[in-house]
Amino acid sequence: MSDTNQPDNNICQERNFQQFFNKNATLLRNYLYYKFGDLNEVDDLVQDAFIKVWDNCSKVTKDSAKSYLFRIAINMSTSVLRHKTVKLKHQKEVISIQKDQTNESPEYLLQQKEFQEKLEKAIASLPDRQREVYLLNRIEQKTYKEIAELSGVSVKAIEKLISKALVKLRKEIENIR
Template sequence: MRREDFKNLFDTHFDALRNYLFYRYGDADLATDIAQEAFLKLWEKQIDKPPEEQIKLLYKIAKDDLISKLRRQQVEMKFNTRPPDKTKSITPEEELNYKELKIRYERALKEMPEIQREVFLMSRNDDLKYHEIANRLDLSIKAVEKRMKNALQYLREALTTL
């Protein structure tokens, strides 16, 4: 599909597709997002068919995406509205143990050597991969791995000793 043909298809059918989705669901923002995604998928497929078939395919893609999003929302709603599990109540002893462990963890982090703490927190709190940490700190990946190993070993020792 040529760029000009796609632009023409987009210009002539975007509003109609968005309105179709809006009337089916009633959310203008969702309708706009799905319509844009449908056009993007059609462009990525680069299907060489007559315009009538491309329009049909466009509507099918949009309808399938809408149904998929609605199903996902239903699953999320069921998950969020389910009653809490009463069998997993925390005893006062478990809560006290957790608080003590948290205090020891925070103390161990403060006492941990800075080079290890920096790598550990970038990995755990910032969810960075080792290669990303290596790039930010201008280190080799092996150096990051070693610092992380040492940090975990330090924490393990600090948390298991009383």
């Protein structure tokens, strides 16, 4: 087991932390950008992750710092995504309330709610990669080209994933009826 008090293994030393930062900042930024897409949020997450590593540097060796940094960043990203999900759900509820105040019939509103539930269930059943690409396109409004660049694959591969997702969604929704 490494001793965190040894100068060469201690990332609390400014020179060692600077080297650690220079070696891993771009790598972490690219990883988070590929995984989550929003460059402004990614830059904030990278900065916050390095701050947490610095705040806990006495507990981390140079050997374990990279995995610790990535774990922190992934956990923070997951929290941000959960928060976005809650916000999106809240926005849907507000829209639903606004629609309830219109003259739409209760039957129509019930059918709409049931369809929304079917759609959400069908999206959740998609394989991870198809779901990710589908949501980037439909929710984030990213083009196939932007998704291909984010994913590091061809536009044709994205088209195929979207096509498969749409076919699977159609089948899932029809089976749920």
